[in-house]
Amino acid sequence: MSPEEFSALFRAHLSQVSAYLARRLPESAVEEVASELFEIAWAKKNQIPEGFALPWLYKSARYLVANYHRKESGRSRILASFQEPVAAPSAEAVALADLGLSEAFSALTGSERELISLWALENLTTKEISLALEISENAAGIRLSRAKAKLKTLLSDESFD
């Protein structure tokens, strides 16, 4: 893949990547992490499955986001910090626009928030979610269904329509 072909392919995903990172990082860090992500993409360009560049970008961005938060926060709550990386928008970020949703969102686990976000904010299909999270498509479908059901139940208390 030539530099021109690479640029053409990944420029097409720039808006999605920008939004993905902006949902999960402070604004000041978005460009730096994006640069790192595309540098990795260039270095690994021959390993990226054809036709699945965007899920691959989400998968790699997920780890960079997790690394960023580890580095910045050193967050050491034992149960949360060093398990599988999770890159989900925080309930605080959602709270700015919808308090009821934020409250329900905060009751989900990090993994559930991540699934819901990839589905509702990144608009990924189950297949794409499975690639981004490195799980089987069946597993992605089941976990997403459960996460949605849980969120609906949480929202039902405030007459979700």
Add this chain to the structure above:
Amino acid sequence: MNDDFDLKKRIADADPAKGFPTLNESVVAKAAAGHPKPSFSFKTARLALGSASLATAALVVSLTLPSALSPQPLFTMATGSGQASATSEESKVSADQGLDAMYWPGWISYEYVAGDELSDLGGSGEVYQGQLIEDPTSLLARLASIFQVSGSPVQDQWSTPEYPSYSITNGNTNLNTYYSGVWYYSNWNDRLYACEEVISEDGEATTPGCPEPKPTPELIPTTTELTNIVLSMSSQIGITADAASLTIYRDDWGAYASWPYVINGIDTGMQNYANWSSDGSLSYFSSYNFELISRGSFDTVSPRVAVSRISEGRWYGSPPESFYRDQQVVSNGLARSEGAVPAEEPVAANESSPAEDLPVEPEDQPIPVPAESQEPEIVRLTITSSEATMLSVWDAQGNYWLVPGYVLFNDQGWFDAVISLPDGLIELPEPMTIMPMDGIQEEPAVSEMVD
């Protein structure tokens, strides 16, 4: 129109990235052009400074520094390292560690006051740095034989020189290890959740045809068997485990075990975990690959002085998991006081029974409507007892440290865990700013919703 559509629309409407501009295309072009990174950067400088600090620290191993000296910082704390505040507010206010300034409606400002019971005597405590025991690829190769995972360790695609990670993947079975020393084994069993995919009306793949899994408790090992499995596997792996420190939960759908990660007889505050699926197979196991290197013994401030550090928000560390589990102080708990020694007399926590003192946990309060109050609500908290313990923190380079500190219990039933090292010994991040929200943002147009 269906539930999923409504849910998706509502989430999309609350998208925190709405209005964020797309990055400049040069960010892609630079990557493809092999844009060289600057050979000297702030990050490089920070790394060099960190190394220099550690070299300095190595010179003082086994020495107790009098507080009158001004040593070089042992390390630079990561921002928000160890958010150790066992409170429902904590999860609301400080969950997003990445924000430089956090916004939250219903601004509450806590005032911390030291109760009369608190000691004003300092003490001393040991500082330990986490250091990888085994090369990551050697570790994975060894674990692969124990967990019977075929394959060789490879560097992950997202691995970077600064944050390397390696894995062995074979179908649904994974072995991973990260730069920090954590490693885990996972084995997702698809057969337990096999289902036929049905395409929904909107063309998106969903799985409504999944049969309800049936519990098979007879396949799950008994508590005694689980204990024996953990002890046997821990022995093979080379991590410490004893039956007395195991927490085991078992129901009809699976089982779970956790126990402290103890190295060289010191409770690191981290936990090992193991999970079993409903078919009785081991589905998850995680532990660590680091040991603790002493960086010296240092004076510590008194619990009374430590109270003044709570509101700064940058002295936090994480105490052993047992504090979160039961929020009770055990005066001679497992290695809690290892290396963190109060002065001549025990701190107040050891003299009273905190279990008696602890009030009922406050009920969750409803989230206040933004713009109702621009002035913070002042809540006064009295610290009624303390316990010397060791706290986990991470430095700016992602390294693990175990430092002396106090768990400070307040009169509302929760606690803060604060580092007790004297000023100047570690370099702290800038204080965190928590700001009130200005008001409700205008909802984006529904037409912006893409489905």
